Amino acid sequence: MPKYIIFIGPPGCGKGTQATLLRDKLGYDHVSTGAVLRAEIEAGTPLGKQAKDIIEKGGFIEDSLIEDMLVSYLAQKSDRPGFILDGFPRTLVQGKWFESYLNHSAGQLEKVIYFFVPEEILTKRLSGRFTCAQCGASYNHYYKKPKVDNVCDACGHTSFSKRKDDDMAHVGERIRLYNERTGPLLPFYEETGVLVKVDAMRRVEDIFTDVYHSLNS
Numbered sequence: 001m002p003k004y005i006i007f008i009g010p011p012g013c014g015k016g017t018q019a020t021l022l023r024d025k026l027g028y029d030h031v032s033t034g035a036v037l038r039a040e041i042e043a044g045t046p047l048g049k050q051a052k053d054i055i056e057k058g059g060f061i062e063d064s065l066i067e068d069m070l071v072s073y074l075a076q077k078s079d080r081p082g083f084i085l086d087g088f089p090r091t092l093v094q095g096k097w098f099e100s101y102l103n104h105s106a107g108q109l110e111k112v113i114y115f116f117v118p119e120e121i122l123t124k125r126l127s128g129r130f131t132c133a134q135c136g137a138s139y140n141h142y143y144k145k146p147k148v149d150n151v152c153d154a155c156g157h158t159s160f161s162k163r164k165d166d167d168m169a170h171v172g173e174r175i176r177l178y179n180e181r182t183g184p185l186l187p188f189y190e191e192t193g194v195l196v197k198v199d200a201m202r203r204v205e206d207i208f209t210d211v212y213h214s215l216n217s
């Protein structure tokens with residue numbers, strides 16, 4: 001019986017890092033929507049071809065295609081003991097779809113981990129981040145500046161880049177959209193008793209300790 005752990009959290013909450021740690025600890029597969037998309041496209045499956053076509057035309061990939069690709073991806077990895085879903089479901093509609101998928105496939109939802117970060121901190125994490133244009137080392141204007149101003153600690157390079165959607169206006173909009181879309185999933189999972197809220201403002205190791213222990217409680 002395949003087991004599933006769902007990670008929910010806003011952009012910048014650090015859940016990708018936690019998913020990698022948990023994957024290594026449990027031997028589960030780390031499933032992000034991006035990874036599923038890439039795997040299907042690389043494998044050249046009919047669904048992957050369909051998705052590639054949409055992306056090349058600059059179109060929008062609908063929920064139903066994401067869901068079909070997820071089913072295909074999970075079937076290919078059926079030898080894994082379990083899966084960590086990182087960023088899926090992200091809406092209540094997807095959550096309900098996944099619930100019926102679990103029922104049909106006799107899958108077991110172990111826990112849903114919600115990585116909580118106050119909005120104000122999240123804004124700083126996202127709007128403050130920048131990377132070295134040479135080596136890609138990451139920094140944050142509020143939390144992790146280079147030791148010498150404007151000089152990369154790792155390679156000494158002096159120019160940096162910033163993601164376009166990390167400016168204040170875009171960050172505010174991303175957080176608002178996230179709350180609107182994903183927020184309704186929290187009461188949905190709370191009702192069935194699988195939701196665990198983890199304070200994601202601490203050290204990576206401390207957060208991981210909580211995540212890991214919550215699975216056995």
Ligand SMILES: [Zn+2]
Pocket residue numbers: 132133134135136137152153154155156157
């Ligand atoms: Zn650098």
